[in-house]
Amino acid sequence: MSERDRGGDGVDLTRRSLLQTAGAAAVATSLGGCLSGDESPAAGPNVDEETAYGTCWMCHHACGQKLTVRDGTAVDITGVDGHPRGSAGPGTEGTLCPKGQAELEKLYDPDRITQPYIREDGELREADWDEAFEYTARRLEEFADEHGSEKMLDAASWSTTNVHSYFWGNLYGTPERIGRGRHVCHGGSHVSGDLMGIGTSDIRFVDYQHSDYIIMWGRNVFEAFAGQWEAKQLLDAIDDGATLVTIDPQHTQTAEKADYWLPIEPRTDGALALAMGHVILEEELHDEEFIEEQTYGFDSYREAVEDKTPEWAAEITGIDADLIREIAIGFAEAAPAAGIAMWTGVGQYSEAQKASQNIFALHGLVGNIDRPGGLRMWQPPAMSLNPFAERGIDLPNNAADKTPALRKYDEYAGIPARHLSGIVHDLVPEMVDNGHIMGMFNHYDNPLNDGSTQAWLEAVETMDLVITIDAYWNDLTRNADVVFPEAIQLEKDTLINYAPLWSAYNDRTWVTASKAVHEPMGECKSGYQIYKGIAEEMGWGEYFPWENEAEYSDDMLANIDYSFEEVAAENYVLLDEYGYEQWEDRGFPTATGRFQFDLDQEHEYLQAAMEAGIETGPQWQPPGTWGHETDEEYPLHLYDTRSVFFTFSADQVLDHLTEQYARKHGLEAEDYRGNYLAINPADAEPRDIETGDMVTVETPTGSGELMAYVSERTRPGFATAEFGFGTGTGHEEGTNTMMLHDGQFDPISSQVDRHMPGEVRKNGGD
Numbered sequence: 117m118s119e120r121d122r123g124g125d126g127v128d129l130t131r132r133s134l135l136q137t138a139g140a141a142a143v144a145t146s147l148g149g150c151l152s153g154d155e156s157p158a159a160g161p162n163v164d165e166e167t168a169y170g171t172c173w174m175c176h177h178a179c180g181q182k183l184t185v186r187d188g189t190a191v192d193i194t195g196v197d198g199h200p201r202g203s204a205g206p207g208t209e210g211t212l213c214p215k216g217q218a219e220l221e222k223l224y225d226p227d228r229i230t231q232p233y234i235r236e237d238g239e240l241r242e243a244d245w246d247e248a249f250e251y252t253a254r255r256l257e258e259f260a261d262e263h264g265s266e267k268m269l270d271a272a273s274w275s276t277t278n279v280h281s282y283f284w285g286n287l288y289g290t291p292e293r294i295g296r297g298r299h300v301c302h303g304g305s306h307v308s309g310d311l312m313g314i315g316t317s318d319i320r321f322v323d324y325q326h327s328d329y330i331i332m333w334g335r336n337v338f339e340a341f342a343g344q345w346e347a348k349q350l351l352d353a354i355d356d357g358a359t360l361v362t363i364d365p366q367h368t369q370t371a372e373k374a375d376y377w378l379p380i381e382p383r384t385d386g387a388l389a390l391a392m393g394h395v396i397l398e399e400e401l402h403d404e405e406f407i408e409e410q411t412y413g414f415d416s417y418r419e420a421v422e423d424k425t426p427e428w429a430a431e432i433t434g435i436d437a438d439l440i441r442e443i444a445i446g447f448a449e450a451a452p453a454a455g456i457a458m459w460t461g462v463g464q465y466s467e468a469q470k471a472s473q474n475i476f477a478l479h480g481l482v483g484n485i486d487r488p489g490g491l492r493m494w495q496p497p498a499m500s501l502n503p504f505a506e507r508g509i510d511l512p513n514n515a516a517d518k519t520p521a522l523r524k525y526d527e528y529a530g531i532p533a534r535h536l537s538g539i540v541h542d543l544v545p546e547m548v549d550n551g552h553i554m555g556m557f558n559h560y561d562n563p564l565n566d567g568s569t570q571a572w573l574e575a576v577e578t579m580d581l582v583i584t585i586d587a588y589w590n591d592l593t594r595n596a597d598v599v600f601p602e603a604i605q606l607e608k609d610t611l612i613n614y615a616p617l618w619s620a621y622n623d624r625t626w627v628t629a630s631k632a633v634h635e636p637m638g639e640c641k642s643g644y645q646i647y648k649g650i651a652e653e654m655g656w657g658e659y660f661p662w663e664n665e666a667e668y669s670d671d672m673l674a675n676i677d678y679s680f681e682e683v684a685a686e687n688y689v690l691l692d693e694y695g696y697e698q699w700e701d702r703g704f705p706t707a708t709g710r711f712q713f714d715l716d717q718e719h720e721y722l723q724a725a726m727e728a729g730i731e732t733g734p735q736w737q738p739p740g741t742w743g744h745e746t747d748e749e750y751p752l753h754l755y756d757t758r759s760v761f762f763t764f765s766a767d768q769v770l771d772h773l774t775e776q777y778a779r780k781h782g783l784e785a786e787d788y789r790g791n792y793l794a795i796n797p798a799d800a801e802p803r804d805i806e807t808g809d810m811v812t813v814e815t816p817t818g819s820g821e822l823m824a825y826v827s828e829r830t831r832p833g834f835a836t837a838e839f840g841f842g843t844g845t846g847h848e849e850g851t852n853t854m855m856l857h858d859g860q861f862d863p864i865s866s867q868v869d870r871h872m873p874g875e876v877r878k879n880g881g882d
């Protein structure tokens with residue numbers, strides 16, 4: 117296992133082969149009709165050809181795009197060299213991953229919604245913009261009169277403009293919001309990282325360039341990267357001799373490249389981390405000075421790991437005790453040039469808050485925080501996220517005196533998460549039943565994908581008012597009262613709506629922007645124009661003085677003395693330099709100003725911990741403390757995963773991507789284009805299941821049909837399927853794994869728990 121095998125399946129993974137599984141030419145071919153139609157003349161000497169930039173928004177990580185536009189038609193798309201997110205750093209090639217390349221297919225996709233719709237006499241019908249704005253404003257006013265605006269749920273997600281939060285919070289006045297990080301993405305580690313002083317997820321990235329020892333702890337970075345820079349720099353690091361460890365029940369594409377694969381028993385990460393800490397202290401490999409000067413609560417840590425020997429953890433995790441020792445020593449000896457990358461793998465189970473706390477404690481123990489090769493504390497550029505304030509607009513805060521329902525009503529008094537979270541995704545259907553949530557606003561978001569889908573489907577039908585800004589039809593948009601068609605990133609001026617952090621430049625702040633490359637299709641408008649239109653009808657025109665996104669962006673950039681035009685002309689600009697060990701001057705952003713092993717200083721957490729009956733310091737919580745366990749009837753452990761071809765449920769609608777996904781599994785000859793259930797041969801054989809068979813997967817609360825993919829990729833007993841397919845999504849083929857979900861969530865963070873016990877049988881069998 118410790119033998120380095122970097123060939124994986126005979127495929128030599130390189131920067132290009134990993135990220136560019138299909139060239140732009142292949143994408144252009146797949147666009148077929150679009151590009152050879154009447155308006156797309158063949159290239160020739162008289163053809164008017166331009167180069168333009170884009171800011172890829174296919175997975176919202178903003179890699180730079182360079183486009184060739186011929187007589188108004190975008191014909192080629194590629195990366196931008198040296199781009200902070202799309203390259204490996206200065207002087208290196210910029211590329212696009214398969215999703216990024218597919219944005220051209222999305223631009224010309226005939227299935228996109230390109231017209232506003234409103235509900236009349238129970239049916240959705242096409243409307244013009246004036247009608248749609250007027251109708252929306254009237255319904256919003258009626259909703260506020262009848263229910264109170266606090267019963268409107270803001271579920272906006274990947275909008276390129278942050279104006280939605282000002283619209284729904286400050287102006288309409290709702291305190292109810294489902295955010296991505298804490299509620300549906302990685303709630304457990306969001307809470308721990310925040311309270312320990314290393315950020316929610318913003319700085320959860322290793323300083324790959326200088327690292328000698330990298331642990332991918334429940335992360336599959338070669339399929340799910342946060343911008344291509346991450347996968348590219350990891351490849352460079354291992355080429356330069358860094359040790360790569362993956363801790364994952366799946367033998368992922370990342371495990372294929374690793375020196376060590378630890379096929380951990382799911383949900384036992386907390387035990388492994390405590391045992392690693394035990395070894396590091398026993399071997400005296402901890403950083404005494406850092407602990408003394410920069411941390412809080414070390415005594416509770418020492419006490420917690422005292423009896424957590426590798427032999428103890430081996431029983432629980434299924435990982436050999438000697439291997440645990442080897443990894444712990446390897447990591448600590450390489451520190452501070454050693455880092456742990458973590459995101460959803462230790463984020464999406466009910467015991468994840470404590471498990472991630474135990475893992476993050478290892479950073480404090482070896483003192484690798486904000487030191488070269490360790491866990492970098494990324495800095496944002498000094499851009500303003502509040503253009504209203506920049507303009508001197510006196511924006512009211514109409515949500516300020518409203519308490520979220522979770523904290524207001526007795527029905528939720530038993531839920532510890534209410535202290536730390538405004539909402540629980542999986543409780544929304546119940547809140548709708550209780551009349552505490554009566555409407556919802558969505559923008560580039562589909563909650564039917566995220567958990568408890570069956571209950572959510574009913575909730576959406578019960579709600580009094582559902583408004584969406586989307587690009588495709590699915591069970592959410594079809595059930596909405598208003599559907600606004602949004603221009604995609606290539607059709608609008610784009611400055612990302614948050615201050616960008618992690619990138620290939622580990623010592624520079626930066627921004628990236630691009631101008632519209634193409635006219636919006638049909639009647640599509642940008643998100644900003646949609647909010648402005650509704651606001652004007654609501655009588656809030658004074659708060660929207662900017663004509664368009666570019667003007668709004670100018671105010672976001674004013675602080676750094678750039679205009680939107682100037683950044684867009686370059687695609688990206690590098691700004692201030694910053695150094696390591698920033699805690700030296702600033703301390704850590706915690707109640708004690710130190711890195712916190714123990715979270716007893718945080719009042720809200722203390723309340724939640726007391727109610728949940730857990731400790732504030734590091735602690736071992738066995739699987740099943742809150743989540744489910746497998747049993748005789750449901751012996752398989754089910755989990756959903758990501759593929760490099762898809763972002764959540766957003767782009768399974770693009771045929772070129774589902775085609776590549778089928779090809780990667782060797783199943784392109786089948787008619788089926790849904791997701792696959794990956795299952796180990798040891799589990800498949802007794803069930804008579806072979807690759808390509810249709811199977812039914814069942815949990816105590818639901819079932820679905822999909823195609824089997826028998827593979828050593830998953831450890832025995834663990835079966836996975838990519839999410840974002842099936843009922844509720846825009847690509848109905850396959851199974852929405854969350855249709856099998858029963859509402860289990862982490863009682864501390866409120867994060868959806870996506871581990872489920874299940875059984876699988878071959879269709880047509882017994």
Ligand SMILES: Nc1nc2c(c(=O)[nH]1)N[C@H]1C(S)=C(S)[C@@H](COP(=O)(O)OP(=O)(O)OC[C@H]3O[C@@H](n4cnc5c(=O)[nH]c(N)nc54)[C@H](O)[C@@H]3O)O[C@H]1N2
Pocket residue numbers: 273274296297300301302460559560561562563565566567585586587588589590592602603604605756757763764765766767839840846853854870
């Ligand atoms: N089952 C399962 N669910 C998960 C996860 C998981 O691991 N398993 N992971 C979670 C994580 S980590 C996160 S961060 C969340 C994010 O998940 P969400 O925020 O829910 O995002 P998506 O599912 O991508 O939302 C897709 C919606 O955007 C629409 N859309 C596509 N293109 C456009 C466009 O150009 N403009 C507009 N306006 N709309 C568009 C689609 O039609 C669809 O309605 O998902 C979570 N959901």
Ligand SMILES: Nc1nc2c(c(=O)[nH]1)N[C@H]1C(S)=C(S)[C@@H](COP(=O)(O)OP(=O)(O)OC[C@H]3O[C@@H](n4cnc5c(=O)[nH]c(N)nc54)[C@H](O)[C@@H]3O)O[C@H]1N2
Pocket residue numbers: 175301302333334335336337339340341342363364365366368380381382383384385458459460461462465755756757758759760761762763764
């Ligand atoms: N292509 C693509 N890229 C993306 C996204 C996308 O949807 N598609 N989404 C983006 C977003 S918002 C996010 S949050 C990130 C997520 O990035 P990652 O967290 O790297 O996402 P996954 O690929 O789901 O990897 C999670 C891994 O955890 C493993 N795992 C499951 N259970 C356990 C467990 O109990 N313990 C351990 N140790 N491991 C476990 C799974 O087998 C899986 O390999 O990706 C980002 N990048």
Ligand code: SF4
Pocket residue numbers: 172173174175176177178179201202211212213214215216217341342343344
């Ligand atoms: S990683 Fe891929 S999909 Fe995501 S922004 Fe970059 S090119 Fe686009």
Ligand SMILES: [Mo]
Pocket residue numbers: 296301302
């Ligand atoms: Mo996420």
